[in-house]
Amino acid sequence: MTEISKKDRMKIPRQAMPEQNPLERKNNFLEVNLGYTEELAKLEALRCIQCPKPVCVEGCPVGVKIRDFIELVAQGDFLGAAAKIKEDNVLPAVCGRVCPQEEQCEIKCVVGKKGEPVAIGRLERFVADFERQNVGIRTPKLNPKTGKKVAIVGSGPAGLSCAGDLIQKGHDVTVFEALHEIGGVLIYGIPEFRLPKEIVKAEVDALKDLGVEFKTNAVIGFTDTIDELLETEFDAIFIAVGAGLPYFLGIDGENLNGVYSANEFLTRVNLMKAYRFPDFDTPVFDVKGKDIAVFGGGNTAMDAVRTSKRLGAKNAYIVYRRSEVEMPARKEEVHHAKEEGIEFLMLTNPLKFVDDGNGWLDGVELQKMELGEPDSSGRRKPIPIVGSEYVRQIDMAVIAIGNGSNPIIQQTTPDLSFNRKGNIVVNDANMKTSKKGVFAGGDIVTGGATVILAMGAGRTAANAIDQYLKDSNW
Amino acid sequence: MYKIKHAEFLALDIKKFVIEAPKIAKKRKAGQFVIVRANDKGERIPLTIADSSIEDGTITIIIQGIGKTTKELNAMQTGDFFLDVVGPLGKASHIENFGTAVCIGGGVGTAIAFPTAVALKEAGNKTISIIGARTKDLVILEKELKEISDEVFVTTDDGSYGFHGFVTQKLKEIIDCGEKINFVLAIGPIPMMKAVAEVTRPFGIATVVSLNPVMVDGTGMCGGCRATVDNKTVFVCVDGPEFDAHKVDFNQLMTRNKMYNDKEKIALNHFECNYDIAYEKAKSEIYQ
Numbered sequence: 001m002t003e004i005s006k007k008d009r010m011k012i013p014r015q016a017m018p019e020q021n022p023l024e025r026k027n028n029f030l031e032v033n034l035g036y037t038e039e040l041a042k043l044e045a046l047r048c049i050q051c052p053k054p055v056c057v058e059g060c061p062v063g064v065k066i067r068d069f070i071e072l073v074a075q076g077d078f079l080g081a082a083a084k085i086k087e088d089n090v091l092p093a094v095c096g097r098v099c100p101q102e103e104q105c106e107i108k109c110v111v112g113k114k115g116e117p118v119a120i121g122r123l124e125r126f127v128a129d130f131e132r133q134n135v136g137i138r139t140p141k142l143n144p145k146t147g148k149k150v151a152i153v154g155s156g157p158a159g160l161s162c163a164g165d166l167i168q169k170g171h172d173v174t175v176f177e178a179l180h181e182i183g184g185v186l187i188y189g190i191p192e193f194r195l196p197k198e199i200v201k202a203e204v205d206a207l208k209d210l211g212v213e214f215k216t217n218a219v220i221g222f223t224d225t226i227d228e229l230l231e232t233e234f235d236a237i238f239i240a241v242g243a244g245l246p247y248f249l250g251i252d253g254e255n256l257n258g259v260y261s262a263n264e265f266l267t268r269v270n271l272m273k274a275y276r277f278p279d280f281d282t283p284v285f286d287v288k289g290k291d292i293a294v295f296g297g298g299n300t301a302m303d304a305v306r307t308s309k310r311l312g313a314k315n316a317y318i319v320y321r322r323s324e325v326e327m328p329a330r331k332e333e334v335h336h337a338k339e340e341g342i343e344f345l346m347l348t349n350p351l352k353f354v355d356d357g358n359g360w361l362d363g364v365e366l367q368k369m370e371l372g373e374p375d376s377s378g379r380r381k382p383i384p385i386v387g388s389e390y391v392r393q394i395d396m397a398v399i400a401i402g403n404g405s406n407p408i409i410q411q412t413t414p415d416l417s418f419n420r421k422g423n424i425v426v427n428d429a430n431m432k433t434s435k436k437g438v439f440a441g442g443d444i445v446t447g448g449a450t451v452i453l454a455m456g457a458g459r460t461a462a463n464a465i466d467q468y469l470k471d472s473n474w
Numbered sequence: 475m476y477k478i479k480h481a482e483f484l485a486l487d488i489k490k491f492v493i494e495a496p497k498i499a500k501k502r503k504a505g506q507f508v509i510v511r512a513n514d515k516g517e518r519i520p521l522t523i524a525d526s527s528i529e530d531g532t533i534t535i536i537i538q539g540i541g542k543t544t545k546e547l548n549a550m551q552t553g554d555f556f557l558d559v560v561g562p563l564g565k566a567s568h569i570e571n572f573g574t575a576v577c578i579g580g581g582v583g584t585a586i587a588f589p590t591a592v593a594l595k596e597a598g599n600k601t602i603s604i605i606g607a608r609t610k611d612l613v614i615l616e617k618e619l620k621e622i623s624d625e626v627f628v629t630t631d632d633g634s635y636g637f638h639g640f641v642t643q644k645l646k647e648i649i650d651c652g653e654k655i656n657f658v659l660a661i662g663p664i665p666m667m668k669a670v671a672e673v674t675r676p677f678g679i680a681t682v683v684s685l686n687p688v689m690v691d692g693t694g695m696c697g698g699c700r701a702t703v704d705n706k707t708v709f710v711c712v713d714g715p716e717f718d719a720h721k722v723d724f725n726q727l728m729t730r731n732k733m734y735n736d737k738e739k740i741a742l743n744h745f746e747c748n749y750d751i752a753y754e755k756a757k758s759e760i761y762q
C-alpha cells in the first residue's frame with residue numbers, strides 16, 4: 001500500500017454512513033443504517049494515524065485492538081480485521097451497531113482532538129458484516145478441553161460475551177435463557193431497524209458452532225436454582241440476567257388500558273412480532289392514525305417511539321422532564337428520531353393519565369419544568385413550573401424510564417448478597433459474588449446500562465472464572 | 475419441544491393435557507403456572523399447573539378454548555408437541571392448617587383450584603369443595619375433588635345438576651348453617667371471584683383468589699400483568715398469582731383483560747378460516 005503521511009490522513013473527512021431515507025424508513029422495519037462500502041471503509045480507515053500508544057483501546061470495555069484492526073482495513077484485509085476484532089469481541093456486528101462509541105473509544109481518538117474522531121464503530125460494523133456476508137463467521141481456535149463446566153444464566157450481551165471467552169479457554173459452557181429465543185435484550189428490546197435479528201442469530205450461531213450449549217425456557221431460580229446448578233453439574237456460574245423489572249412513573253391512571261412499559265411494548269413487537277398480527281398471534285395496541293407518547297429520554301425511549309411511528313402512529317412524542325442536553329440517548333438515535341418526524345416535548349413531566357370513562361387512556365396531564373441546580377446525577381434538576389399544567393390527548397403511552405432488578409434469583413438464592421436496589425453485590429475487579437463459585441455481571445449488577453458495558457463485565461468474569469477453575473481460590 | 479403424552483376433552487371446549495416436562499413436574503408447587511406457546515407464531519399464555527407426576531415426568535394443564543390461542547391448543551392431540559413450556563412460575567400457594575378451608579372453582583377455574591385443594595387437605599384442613607358450572611356438561615373434576623375433599627358441592631347456573639344457583643349462594647348457605655370457615659380459595663371468572671370476596675368480607679374470612687391477567691414473559695420483565703392490590707401496583711407473574719381477595723381491584727382487572735378483545739375477534743376469525751378442519755376434528759373427539 002502506498003505510504004500516506006499522518007498529515008494527509010488527517011485531511012480526509014470522516015466518512016458518513018449511508019442510511020435509508022427517513023421518509024421511506026419511517027414506514028418500514030428495515031435497518032436504518034446501511035453500512036460502509038469497501039471503498040468508504042478503506043478511506044475511513046486511512047484516517048487512523050496509527051498512534052504508537054492507542055488510547056482508543058482504553059475506552060473499549062472489552063479491549064478490542066482498534067488500531068490494529070483498522071490498519072488491516074486500510075490495507076484491504078477485511079477478513080484479517082475481522083479475526084483481529086474477534087480476539088476480544090464475540091459480537092462485533094452487534095457492537096458495531098449499538099455501542100455508544102462516541103462515549104467510549106471514539107471520544108479518546110487522537111484524530112478527534114482536532115476534528116472528528118475515526119468512525120471506529122462504523123468500521124467494526126463493516127468488518128463484521130463483510131466477513132458474515134462473504135465467507136460466513138469464522139470461528140477461532142479453541143484451547144484444549146479442561147473438563148470444567150460453567151453455567152451462564154441469561155443470554156443477553158453479558159452472558160454471550162462470557163460464553164464466547166470461556167469456550168475459547170477450553171471450558172464447557174451452557175447458557176440458560178428464560179425466553180424462547182437467545183439474545184436477551186438484543187432480541188426482545190432493540191428493534192429490527194437498529195439491530196436486525198438475523199445478525200444476532202448469526203453471531204449466536206457462531207457461538208453454537210464453537211460448542212456453546214443453549215437452553216431456552218429455563219428460568220433459573222424456578223426451573224433450576226443456582227444451588228442445584230452448582231451441586232449437580234457446574235463448577236462455576238455467571239449470573240447475567242439483566243435488569244428486567246420495568247419501573248413505572250407511579251402516577252394516577254398508569255394501569256389504564258393503553259399504557260405500556262417499554263419492555264412490554266417492544267417485546268410484543270420485536271420478540272412476538274405483533275407488527276405481523278394476525279399472522280402472528282400476539283397483538284399490540286393498534287397505533288395507526290393515533291397519537292402516542294413515550295416517557296423517558298434514553299435509547300429505549302427512542303426505540304419505542306420510532307417503533308410506534310413505524311406501526312403507523314400519527315403523532316409520536318418523546319416526553320422528557322429535562323432538556324435535550326441531559327437526554328441519555330445516543331445523539332445518533334435522537335437525530336434519527338427527529339428525521340423520522342418524532343416530536344420532542346422537553347422539560348415536560350407527566351402528572352397523571354386521563355381515563356376515557358371506560359378504563360382506556362384518553363390523555364395525559366403534563367407540567368412544564370425548568371432546570372435548576374445540578375442534582376446527585378450531575379445533571380441539572382428539573383423543577384416544576386406551577387400553573388403550567390395542561391392536558392394532551394394521547395391514545396397510547398409507553399413508560400421508558402428504566403428497570404429495577406428482577407427478584408427471581410434473589411428470592412431463590414438465600415446466600416447471595418444483594419444491595420438495597422436488588423442488584424447483586426460483586427467485586428468489580430473479578431465479578432465474584434458473596435457465594436463461592438458464583439459470578440455476576442451486566443445490568444443485574446449495575447442497573448440498566450449499555451450492551452458493551454455488559455459485555456465488558458462478561459469478559460472480566462470470564463477471565464476470573466478461568467482463574468477460579470484453575471486455583472479454586474475465592 | 476414438549477410432548478403431549480395424553481390429551482382428552484373433559485367437557486365441551488375444556489381439554490386436559492398431560493405434557494412431558496420432567497423438570498417442571500419435579501419443581502412445581504400448588505398455585506404455580508407455566509407459560510405455553512403452541513408454535514413459532516404463537517402467543518405466550520399462562521396456564522396454572524393442575525397436577526403433576528414426578529415418576530412420569532409430566533405436568534397436567536387444563537385449557538378452556540375461548541380465544542384463538544386456547545382453541546388452537548385444544549386442537550392439539552396426544553403425540554403432538556407444544557413448542558415451549560416454561561416454568562414453574564409465580565409464587566406457590568400459601569398452605570397451612572387453617573382449620574376448615576373452602577375451595578371454590580368456577581368453570582375451568584376448578585382445574586386451577588384443584589392442586590391447592592389437594593395441598594390444603596394434605597396440610598390437615600377440613601376441606602370443602604364447591605364446583606360451579608353453567609350447566610351439567612361443563613362440570614369438571616368432580617370425582618377427583620371427591621377423593622380429596624371432606625365435602626363436595628356442585629352448583630349449576632341452570633339447575634341441570636346439583637344445587638341450582640351460583641357458588642356464592644352455596645357458600646353463603648354453608649356459612650349460614652354455622653360452619654366455621656377459616657379460609658376460602660376462589661378461582662374462576664373475575665365476577666365470581668369478586669362476588670365470593672363480597673360474601674366472605676363481612677365475616678372476616680381470609681379469602682384468596684388467583685388472578686389471570688394478560689402476560690407475555692411471565693417473569694416480571696414486561697409488567698403487562700400488573701394489577702392493583704391494596705392500592706398498590708403488583709406484577710401478578712412474580713408477586714402472585716394469588717392475592718388477598720378483599721384487596722384486589724377486580725374492576726380494573728376486568729377492564730385490563732378486555733384490552734385485546736377486538737384483536738381476539740380478528741385472530742379467532744383468522745384461525746377459524748384456516749384451521750376449521752383440524753379444529754372440528756379435535757372437537758369431535760369428545761363424542762367418540
